[in-house]
Amino acid sequence: MKHTLVTLFSVMLLTLTSRSLAQEPLPVYLDDSQPVEARIEDALSRMTLKEKIAIIHAQSKFSAPGCPRLGIPELWLSDGPHGVRMEFVWDDWNHADWTNDSCTAYPALTCLAATFNPDLAFRYGNAIGQEARYRKKDIILGPGVNIYRTPLSGRNFEYMGEDPYLSSRMVVPYVKGMQQNGVAACLKHFALNNQEKNRDNINVEVSDRALREIYLPAFKAGVQEGGVWAIMGSYNKFRGQYCSHNEILINQILKKEWGFDGVMLTDWGSAHDTDEAARNGLDLEMGSWTNGLTWGVSSAYDNYYLAQPFLKKIESGELPESLLDEKVRRVLRLCFRTNMNRNRPYGCKLTPEHTEIARRVAEEGIVLLKNENHFFPIAPGRYQKIAVIGENAVKRLSEGGGSSELKPQKEISPLEGMIEKYGREHIVFTLGYASGAPNYSNELPSGLDVDSLVQEAVKVAREADVVLFFGGLNKNFQQDCEGDDRRNMDLPFGQNELIERIIKANPNTGIILISGNAVSMPWLSKVDGLIQSWYLGSQGGPATANVISGEVNPSGKLPFSIPVKLEDNSAHYFGEESYPGVNGTQYYKDDILVGYRWYDTRKIKPQFPFGYGLSYTTFRYGKARTDKKNYTANESVKLTFTLKNSGAKAGAETVQVYMSQKKPSVLRPVKELKAFKKVYLQPGEEQVVELEIPVQSFAFYDEGLGDWKLENDKYTLHVASSSRKIHSTATIEVNN
Template identity: 90%
Template sequence: MKHSLFRICSLPVILLTLATQLMAQETVPPYLDDNQPIETRIEDALSRMTLKEKIALIHAQSKFSTPGCPRLGIPELWLSDGPHGVRMEFVWDDWNHADWTNDSCTAYPALTCLAATFNPKLAFEYGNAIGQEARYRKKDIILGPGVNIYRTPLSGRNFEYMGEDPYLSSQMVVPYIKGMQQNGVAACMKHFALNNQEKNRDRINVEVSDRALFEIYLPAFKAGVQEGGVWAIMGSYNKYHGQYCSHNERLVNQILKKDWGFDGVMLTDWGSAHDTDEAARYGLDLEMGTWTNGLTWGISSAYDNYYLAQPFLKKIESGELPESLLDEKVRRVLRLCFRTNMNRYRPYGCKLTPEHADIARRVAEEGIVLLKNENHFFPIEKGRYQKIAVIGENAVKQLSQGGGSSELKPQREISPLEGMIEKYGREHIVFTLGYASGEPNYSNELPSGLDADSLVQEAVKVAREADVVLFFGGLNKNFQQDCEGDDRRNMDLPFGQNELIEKLIEANPNTGIILISGNAVSMPWISQIDGLMQSWYLGSQAGTATANVISGEVSPSGKLPFSIPVKLEDNSAHYFGEESYPGVNNTQYYKDDILVGYRWYDTKKIKSRFPFGYGLSYTTFQYGKASTDKKSYQPDETVKLSFTLKNSGKRAGAETVQVYMSQKKPSVLRPVKELKAFKKVCLQPGEEQVVEIEVPVASFAFYDEGIADWKLENDKYMLHVASSSRQIHSTATIEVKNK
């Protein structure tokens, strides 16, 4: 009886609740209604905002956040550095670490390593994993990935980028962006554009031909916008044609937003805005970190005085600038909010999972490049040697630290020495430092405090008594090495490493070298060793991945994403003198034009130490003859290229097959060859596979400055199947005929 009475008495309450809910639904403003189209929500929110609220939305309130619009419930936007992982937390208004205990992350290999995998599927997993950790850390924008072109081996931030080839960068950045953004976290592709050096980065003016701009320096950005659907882009510090890139009329308004249709947010690098009128008129949407060098200093609490803050407000109020300029910026920031922190359906994220560690390890393993392996120096299987000498600071240095804004605070970083001990047993490994650098610093080189001669003497003694020597050297992320803010001084190994290597080889000829860097280095000792690996800043799983490759549990499959020159003067940027690099009177002319990287070496017939796309394996591969589905094509068609690939060795392995294009009789200068496709193929010993690769005919076009557009000529084209830019195995010739 009581139960029935309760049901009757509860009925009015239930009806009242339902009525209240219906009324509430009817009064939800459109901008808060997830069922409304985003553009409708944007216009509704914009119509409700005051002028001051709109101004507040487009500039920072702290080092890494913007204020949102509290009255309307529009949240703050939180940004974090980290193309390779989510950076540690900072205090509100300066560059000091906040020293939280819960802001550690998985450190992923640097983007040079990701590019060296030539594996777009892995790039998607990489981006997704960082997106998951960023989402868990309540970040809305991750300031990465970087896609600037490797033009000189001295550039301090090359390790953050994806190499010298625009096609490779394009193919790797798109899945990275998609992986990250499926978590409701915006990727922020950077640095737009022409940030190809760190020396004088905030003053240098770049003069470059339109052809080089569109063929070499912009394709990865365009792919990120049109194929990746990136939600944010960061401007660079430098100038282009005399105007700063973060508010550059041609780059931002014309190319990025009008021609490419970018609908996201264009934001500054920290300190890259310089003028209110230009920022207002030429496409800058969000101003972060003005009056700072982005590394070590800044003016305190200056946010209301930013170029797009009170100065912009006053110019609107006085009629000097129209409010419509502000409204367009606010629309873009609101669109970003609705995609990220106002998207109620985005996942919650996670961090430091076993899956994240696995991804970091696999990227590291696939990215390590075997450069030399005479007399089967590698792999060093367990039991082959009783005493393995591990020598070199980079075997123990925490390389996720330093480098500038890419610094990370991993929960754990397994060093190469730890990985080797875990793999071979402590009783078989003896370690000594050999050389030493100081702590990471962003403004000068710090001494290590250790006696260099004593370190060398001990290293020689250890080498002499070992069965095999593995030297772990290269660069690190200290000032004027692989570090933001300045470039390297030369191509030599720092801290006396070249001299140390010579002494180690003399003490024990059975010496192999593992270089860890994001840049090419000189190798005066190369003819004296049998084994050489190019490794990278590998992050949390560095030691495990390195030991797996050295021991042979994993066969190396990485390919160089940049060419390694014999000497610095052979590089295209340096060949033409100071006007080409680093510039004279703060202006730099890209005299190498479209001939960057392997395009330069191949066309000018200059021998590189190791060519782009090069990398050995512990097995061997046999290429069959290439053929196409037909011989003649229209511009809108796709060439279907096929050939056989056989693992002719005794180990499982992966080979990255590369397809380069050459034109028979071009009307303009064209490189000897250009990368147009690649595919990573995994094969068991003795396995043979028919490899099929599709190449769009439209990709054969060049940028014609006479018509300011792409041009595809009727001609014969050669498609070269290769294992590097210098190692062609088969060629198929086709003809292109315009209708």
């Protein structure tokens, strides 16, 4: 009887308690119906000082702890920007060796930029966001938008080329596509990380004008147009202060001027001082006491600059708690956008749609650079024996390279793609050269005999009807790899000499270069066919074979200029003070004249210009016309012209519009890209192309004013198929 009464009392108590709990309103911070800013303030008011300190620094290599007592989840981060990186063990750089952490490997961002297709950038970002969400990631560390200043930079393949306008137009849809999945994009590396050599300590001195016109526009677009939720600092210094806690870059420009309301976080190991980190805008500290790649101090998280040292300075009164509160607000805002957003989708991975997007980006990004005597396309049946020579036809190029390494579920090599397209009986392969395994400290020998490889390649070439050499760079250290730059522009591992011998054995040779950087081409005049390919990810093989065979008409355009020799490049023209720097400092003596701006203004002919790319069809441009002749600053120019596919094959042309000012009061480049559009046309089809160009985009940054200045003057708009191929022009006048 006693047991029955106790049980009955317990049930009644539980019922009353449940009813009471059901009627009690949720805390504001847990109530989705409340405004986000109110939820942030409510959560902040409930946190202890130690909980607030904990939430702004890492607890493992790729996570931050949240606030368990209040139910605020951990934040989980993963490297990008070309896919979701494999898992790591909690406290070091060893791979966790999970069986379920594979991904779709998407083409590198140089390839995405070469598509000149913002719609594809949106689909690309969305696909990675879906895979990241499925893998329970809250932040993807990408995309990268640093400017291609030197062809030696080890991380150029992770970025979007040399032009700030192109980078801006491609990064905004990438960010929007990713973040619609409730996964934060993290723009990197803010800012001026334009080389890997001495990246941990190099101090960059650059004019305000070059900073604003060349190196910051893509970041600004990502913030103000893309609404990006996170930004990663760079390793280098700017004007003597590390960029991850830089008063000018973060407090003045990013947060005050641009209105960025997201989280500013470190690259792994880029924080250096508690006071500067506290005062100069750093919100989340990840990976201190590591080089970001291979080594670190175990379990150091409580000793981070924004951990116990920051706490002690607040408790002693050296630093105000208000600095901490502002950082916590931003981290909480990120949580409400990501892991506390109950409406975000669940994500998916390795879908047929992801495969299709990876292949489509690869196909549209491949650039046909030379095609004499109709070397390409090589239709199936045209040749009985096709020699495929070169390590890059088989090397797994999603491996290595630094933090962008991936573990694709499937990576189809160019050789596999060629065999599938042409049949195994028509393809003969030999390695030709060997580079060794990817690593981050030095070049490991492959263990193969170089002379034997060369002799076999020459023999195979001599006996084939046509030779396709797959070479270029790879993800080995001091190639396209994080942590250092290339030593020169030459092809590594004896490729130039090998190419010369192959051409001598069989002049019917075409070259497919796979790289994220420009290379020297001493053999160029001796080959009829040349393709610039990229790190194409999971679908590299089918995409490459589709372009070579003609099933896909190439439409990629170069996102950077290829110089004849290194000294022609703007960063190298001025010597070591400009690159790589002297006594810890480098001066950007090329100023605003970067990339095609430099080659055009200095009248230096590049090997291949920015925006250049051939097709298997031809296009005819009509006369450019504007809707009127006189404009004010708040208007947009409506520019129209006709474009006709005058060839026999369906194809796409990226039309480009450059601007020139007639009589500027300051030095201006000969021309600057202001608009582009990719147009798809059937054979014989003609289309009226219309582009709107804001007049305000003609302004330059006036250092005296500390603001943008649009001068009354005549401006010429150049309709072009590359920075060096102008088809039509129209002149307008601006009167404010």
